[in-house]
Amino acid sequence: MSVTAPLGFRATGINAGIKPGEHRDLALVVNDGPSRAAAAVFTRNRVKAAPVIWSEQVVSGGRVKAVVLNSGGANACTGPAGFQDTHATAEKVAEVIGDSAGEIVVCSTGLIGERLPMDALLGGVADAARQLSRDGGVAAADAIRTTDTVSKISFRRGEGYMVGGMAKGAGMLAPALATMLSVLTTDADLTSEECDTALRAATEVTFDRLDSDGCMSTNDTVLLLASGAAGVKPDLAEFTKRLTEVCADLARQLLVDAEGASKxxxxxxxxxxxxxxxxxxxxxxxxxxxxxxxxxxxxxxxxxxxxxxxxxxxxxxxxxxxxxxxxxxxxxxxxxxxxxxxxxxxxxxxxxxxxxxxxxxxxxxxxxxxxxxxxxxxxxxxx
Amino acid sequence: MSVTAPLGFRATGINAGIKPGEHRDLALVVNDGPSRAAAAVFTRNRVKAAPVIWSEQVVSGGRVKAVVLNSGGANACTGPAGFQDTHATAEKVAEVIGDSAGEIVVCSTGLIGERLPMDALLGGVADAARQLSRDGGVAAADAIRTTDTVSKISFRRGEGYMVGGMAKGAGMLAPALATMLSVLTTDADLTSEECDTALRAATEVTFDRLDSDGCMSTNDTVLLLASGAAGVKPDLAEFTKRLTEVCADLARQLLVDAEGASKxxxxxxxxxxxxxxxxxxxxxxxxxxxxxxxxxxxxxxxxxxxxxxxxxxxxxxxxxxxxxxxxxxxxxxxxxxxxxxxxxxxxxxxxxxxxxxxxxxxxxxxxxxxxxxxxxxxxxxxx
Structure with missing residues (x-):
C-alpha cells in the first residue's frame, strides 16, 4: 500500500543502473491532485547534500507535484556540480511528467562525496515515468533501500481519507545511522500550512526520537504530500494523530532494521x-x-x-x-x-x-x- | 620512577583483596614535605562518586598529605553509606600515617553501584602504610589498573626539580572510556594556587583532549602534589611546560592502551x-x-x-x-x-x-x- 494507499498518487521503483546489480535504485512518486499541498522536514546537519538544498527551496513554496528518490549515491559534498545534477534531475522529471521543476522534490541516499551517474539517473527517470501506477508504492519503497534489509511501508485509515508512507534508513532525522528518507501521502484536503503543522508534530515524537547511533546524516528528509483526492477536509488533530501513527510505525520498522543491532x-x-x-x-x-x-x-x-x-x-x-x-x-x-x-x-x-x-x-x-x-x-x- | 621520582614522596601498591585474584588493588602515595601544596581537577559528570565528593572538599583547602587509591570498585552511586566508606578510608589513612583525614585524598575505580569490601580495604591501608618506600611508584601505578593492560608512568626533569606521574584508564577527564585517575608529583616548591594554575593549563591540552568513547566517568581525578623537597621555586611557565609534558606522555599511554582499540x-x-x-x-x-x-x-x-x-x-x-x-x-x-x-x-x-x-x-x-x-x-x- 505504502505511498499509493491514498487516492491521487502514482508511484514506481525501478532499476536504473545507478548502483551495481539487479536492485531497484530509483523511485518516483507523483501527486495527481487535485491539490498538491506539501510540507517537509530536513536534516539539521549544516553540511547538507545538494538534494536537500534544492528541496528546501521547492518545499518553501508549499506545493509539490512529485518526488524522485535514488539510492546508490547521496550527492552530498559534491560541490556546485552536484547541485547541478540535482537540478537536472528535477528538470528531467518535470519534462517527462509535463510539469514545473520548481515543484519537484529530489532525495538521494548512499555514499557521500561522489557524483551520481547522471546518464543512468536521467534515463531511469524517463523509464520510471512510463511505469507509474496506482499500485507502485511497494516498488518505490523497495527502490530507496540501501543497507535496509526490508522495505518499510505503512498506512492508516482516517475519517474518509487515508495516510500512507514509506521510509528507508536505520536512523533518524536529527542524528542518523544512515540517511533517513520518508515520503508520506494523504488524500485528505489540507493546506500546506496544515501539512507543515501536522508533519512537525508527528515527526517530533517519532522520527526525531530515534537515536540509533547519534550520527546525523547530510540527506535526511521527511516529506508529506496531500492530494485532496478524497475530497475530505479532516479535523487537523485527528489527521495529526493518524499521521503520527504512520510515522511511529515506520520509525519502529527503521529501529528494528538498524544496522547490526540485536536489541x-x-x-x-x-x-x-x-x-x-x-x-x-x-x-x-x-x-x-x-x-x-x-x-x-x-x-x-x-x-x-x-x-x-x-x-x-x-x-x-x-x-x-x-x-x-x-x-x-x-x-x-x-x-x-x-x-x-x-x-x-x-x-x-x-x-x-x-x-x-x-x-x-x-x-x-x-x-x-x-x-x-x-x-x-x-x-x-x-x- | 613514577610518582616517587621527585624527592619527598613515598608510595606503594599492594594486593589488599579488594578484587579477586593476585593483582595489586590498593595504592598509597604520601607527601613527606616540607610542603604539601596540592591541586586537582575532577570529572564534570554531575553524578559524582563518593571519593570525588570527598576529595573535592579536601583539595579545596589547598593541602594534601596523602592519596589512597583503589581499583576493584568505583564507590559511585552508593548513597550515604558509600560516602561513609570513603570517609572511613581517609580516617584510616590518617590514623596509620599519623595525620589529619581532612588532608587525605581518596580515589576509587571499578564498577559503579557496589559497596567496597571495607574490611579488605581498611586492612590494606594499614599494610600499605608499612610498605611505603621511595621506590614504590611503579607498584602504585600497577595497583590502580583496571582494564589497563600496562601501567602508565612518566617523569620529566626541570631546572633543579622533578615532575613524576602515574595514570590509569583508557579515557579522559571529561568524557571517559573508563575512569581516568592520575597522580602527579613534584619536589618543586609551589603554592597551591600555582599548582592549580599549572594543573589546569596542563590538563586542558592533554587529558581534556583525549576522547576515546565520549563517555564521562563518575570518578575521574587528576591530582598534583608538591613536596617542595628540592628547595627550588621554579619559573611557573617552565614548570607548567614540564607538567604538560608528563600529562601528554601519560595521555598518550592511555590512548594507546584504550579498550579494544586498534588505531x-x-x-x-x-x-x-x-x-x-x-x-x-x-x-x-x-x-x-x-x-x-x-x-x-x-x-x-x-x-x-x-x-x-x-x-x-x-x-x-x-x-x-x-x-x-x-x-x-x-x-x-x-x-x-x-x-x-x-x-x-x-x-x-x-x-x-x-x-x-x-x-x-x-x-x-x-x-x-x-x-x-x-x-x-x-x-x-x-x-
Missing part, C-alpha cells in the same frame, strides 16, 4: 522538569557506547545509565534518581535498588525507565545496542 | 575561528561512531568527517572545508579532492586534519577507532 531499546525518561530535559537525558543515555554495549551483553549495568544522566544539564539531584530495566527498579535514590539478577535482558525489546524525580514530564527515545556487527558493517561501507 | 587517531582541527570551535569540531569527529568504524576499516571516508563537522555550532562554510587523512587532502572545498586511494591507513597512528577555513586557531583531539573488541570488552564488564 530495540526504549528509553523512557519520567519525572522530568520539562519535555526538553526528558529528551536530553534520553539522548544522552542512547548515545552512551558503554550503555549500548552493556545492553548488547545483557548486563543490567545501571551505573552506565546514571553516568550518562550526569553528563546532561537537566534538572535532577543525583541521590533522587531511579532506574528500572525491564520493570525491575535496580537503582533507587541514586544507589543500588532491587536485585539486578531479576532483570531479564534476553528479549529483543528492552525498556529502560529513568526517573529524574524532578517534575511531571516525560519522553521516550528509541535506540539500539552496539554490536560487533555494527562495527563490521560500518567499517566496510565505502571500500 | 590511535589524532584529529587536528585547523583554520578555526576560536580554540573552542576547534575543540568542538574535533570532539564531534572523535565521537562519530561511523567515522571511528571507518578508521577501523582503514576506509578514508571523509564524508563522515564532514557529516560530523556539520553537527557543530562552529563557524564554517560547508564549501570551504578541507580534510586530509595521513597527509592526503582527500576533501577540498567541501567536495572530493585528491585521490582517496593514496591514503595509507595501515599504520596504527592516524592523523586527520580538518581545515575549517574560518580563522587562525587550532586544537588536536585524540581518539581511537571503534572495534568489535571494544564491544566485546564492554559487553561483559560487570557480568
Amino acid at each position: 530495540a531499546i526504549a528509553i523512557e525518561v519520567v519525572g522530568a522538569a520539562s519535555v526538553a530535559d526528558a529528551v536530553e537525558v534520553g539522548r544522552a543515555i542512547a548515545r552512551s557506547n558503554l550503555f549500548k554495549c552493556a545492553m548488547h551483553g545483557e548486563d543490567p549495568n545501571w551505573g552506565r545509565v546514571l553516568s550518562a544522566i550526569g553528563t546532561t544539564q537537566a534538572e535532577f539531584e543525583p541521590d533522587r534518581l531511579n532506574v528500572a530495566i525491564n520493570g525491575i527498579w535496580i537503582c533507587r535514590g541514586g544507589a543500588a535498588g532491587d536485585d539486578r539478577s531479576k532483570v531479564d535482558l534476553r528479549p529483543r525489546d528492552i525498556h529502560v525507565t529513568a526517573d529524574l524525580s524532578a517534575g511531571p514530564h516525560s519522553a521516550t527515545i528509541h535506540t539500539t545496542d552496539l554490536t560487533a556487527e555494527y562495527v563490521h558493517e560500518n567499517s566496510a561501507y565505502s571500500s | 590511535a587517531i589524532a584529529i587536528e582541527v585547523v583554520g578555526a575561528a576560536s580554540v573552542a570551535d576547534a575543540v568542538e569540531v574535533g570532539r564531534a569527529i572523535a565521537r562519530s561512531n561511523l567515522f571511528k568504524c571507518a578508521m577501523h576499516g582503514e576506509d578514508p571516508n571523509w564524508g563522515r568527517v564532514l557529516s560530523a563537522i556539520g553537527t557543530t555550532q562552529a563557524e564554517f562554510e560547508p564549501d570551504r572545508l578541507n580534510v586530509a587523512i595521513n597527509g592526503i587532502w582527500i576533501c577540498r572545498g567541501g567536495a572530493a579532492g585528491d585521490d582517496r586511494s593514496k591514503v595509507d591507513l595501515r599504520p596504527r597512528d592516524i592523523h586527520v586534519t580538518a581545515d575549517l577555513s574560518a580563522g587562525p586557531h587550532s586544537a588536536t583531539i585524540h581518539t581511537t577507532d571503534l572495534t568489535a573488541e571494544y564491544v566485546h570488552e564492554n559487553s561483559a564488564y560487570s557480568s
Whole structure:
C-alpha cells in the first residue's frame, strides 16, 4: 500500500543502473491532485547534500507535484556540480511528467562525496515515468533501500481519507545511522500550512526520537504530500494523530532494521522538569557506547545509565534518581535498588525507565545496542 | 620512577583483596614535605562518586598529605553509606600515617553501584602504610589498573626539580572510556594556587583532549602534589611546560592502551575561528561512531568527517572545508579532492586534519577507532 494507499498518487521503483546489480535504485512518486499541498522536514546537519538544498527551496513554496528518490549515491559534498545534477534531475522529471521543476522534490541516499551517474539517473527517470501506477508504492519503497534489509511501508485509515508512507534508513532525522528518507501521502484536503503543522508534530515524537547511533546524516528528509483526492477536509488533530501513527510505525520498522543491532531499546525518561530535559537525558543515555554495549551483553549495568544522566544539564539531584530495566527498579535514590539478577535482558525489546524525580514530564527515545556487527558493517561501507 | 621520582614522596601498591585474584588493588602515595601544596581537577559528570565528593572538599583547602587509591570498585552511586566508606578510608589513612583525614585524598575505580569490601580495604591501608618506600611508584601505578593492560608512568626533569606521574584508564577527564585517575608529583616548591594554575593549563591540552568513547566517568581525578623537597621555586611557565609534558606522555599511554582499540587517531582541527570551535569540531569527529568504524576499516571516508563537522555550532562554510587523512587532502572545498586511494591507513597512528577555513586557531583531539573488541570488552564488564 505504502505511498499509493491514498487516492491521487502514482508511484514506481525501478532499476536504473545507478548502483551495481539487479536492485531497484530509483523511485518516483507523483501527486495527481487535485491539490498538491506539501510540507517537509530536513536534516539539521549544516553540511547538507545538494538534494536537500534544492528541496528546501521547492518545499518553501508549499506545493509539490512529485518526488524522485535514488539510492546508490547521496550527492552530498559534491560541490556546485552536484547541485547541478540535482537540478537536472528535477528538470528531467518535470519534462517527462509535463510539469514545473520548481515543484519537484529530489532525495538521494548512499555514499557521500561522489557524483551520481547522471546518464543512468536521467534515463531511469524517463523509464520510471512510463511505469507509474496506482499500485507502485511497494516498488518505490523497495527502490530507496540501501543497507535496509526490508522495505518499510505503512498506512492508516482516517475519517474518509487515508495516510500512507514509506521510509528507508536505520536512523533518524536529527542524528542518523544512515540517511533517513520518508515520503508520506494523504488524500485528505489540507493546506500546506496544515501539512507543515501536522508533519512537525508527528515527526517530533517519532522520527526525531530515534537515536540509533547519534550520527546525523547530510540527506535526511521527511516529506508529506496531500492530494485532496478524497475530497475530505479532516479535523487537523485527528489527521495529526493518524499521521503520527504512520510515522511511529515506520520509525519502529527503521529501529528494528538498524544496522547490526540485536536489541530495540526504549528509553523512557519520567519525572522530568520539562519535555526538553526528558529528551536530553534520553539522548544522552542512547548515545552512551558503554550503555549500548552493556545492553548488547545483557548486563543490567545501571551505573552506565546514571553516568550518562550526569553528563546532561537537566534538572535532577543525583541521590533522587531511579532506574528500572525491564520493570525491575535496580537503582533507587541514586544507589543500588532491587536485585539486578531479576532483570531479564534476553528479549529483543528492552525498556529502560529513568526517573529524574524532578517534575511531571516525560519522553521516550528509541535506540539500539552496539554490536560487533555494527562495527563490521560500518567499517566496510565505502571500500 | 613514577610518582616517587621527585624527592619527598613515598608510595606503594599492594594486593589488599579488594578484587579477586593476585593483582595489586590498593595504592598509597604520601607527601613527606616540607610542603604539601596540592591541586586537582575532577570529572564534570554531575553524578559524582563518593571519593570525588570527598576529595573535592579536601583539595579545596589547598593541602594534601596523602592519596589512597583503589581499583576493584568505583564507590559511585552508593548513597550515604558509600560516602561513609570513603570517609572511613581517609580516617584510616590518617590514623596509620599519623595525620589529619581532612588532608587525605581518596580515589576509587571499578564498577559503579557496589559497596567496597571495607574490611579488605581498611586492612590494606594499614599494610600499605608499612610498605611505603621511595621506590614504590611503579607498584602504585600497577595497583590502580583496571582494564589497563600496562601501567602508565612518566617523569620529566626541570631546572633543579622533578615532575613524576602515574595514570590509569583508557579515557579522559571529561568524557571517559573508563575512569581516568592520575597522580602527579613534584619536589618543586609551589603554592597551591600555582599548582592549580599549572594543573589546569596542563590538563586542558592533554587529558581534556583525549576522547576515546565520549563517555564521562563518575570518578575521574587528576591530582598534583608538591613536596617542595628540592628547595627550588621554579619559573611557573617552565614548570607548567614540564607538567604538560608528563600529562601528554601519560595521555598518550592511555590512548594507546584504550579498550579494544586498534588505531590511535589524532584529529587536528585547523583554520578555526576560536580554540573552542576547534575543540568542538574535533570532539564531534572523535565521537562519530561511523567515522571511528571507518578508521577501523582503514576506509578514508571523509564524508563522515564532514557529516560530523556539520553537527557543530562552529563557524564554517560547508564549501570551504578541507580534510586530509595521513597527509592526503582527500576533501577540498567541501567536495572530493585528491585521490582517496593514496591514503595509507595501515599504520596504527592516524592523523586527520580538518581545515575549517574560518580563522587562525587550532586544537588536536585524540581518539581511537571503534572495534568489535571494544564491544566485546564492554559487553561483559560487570557480568
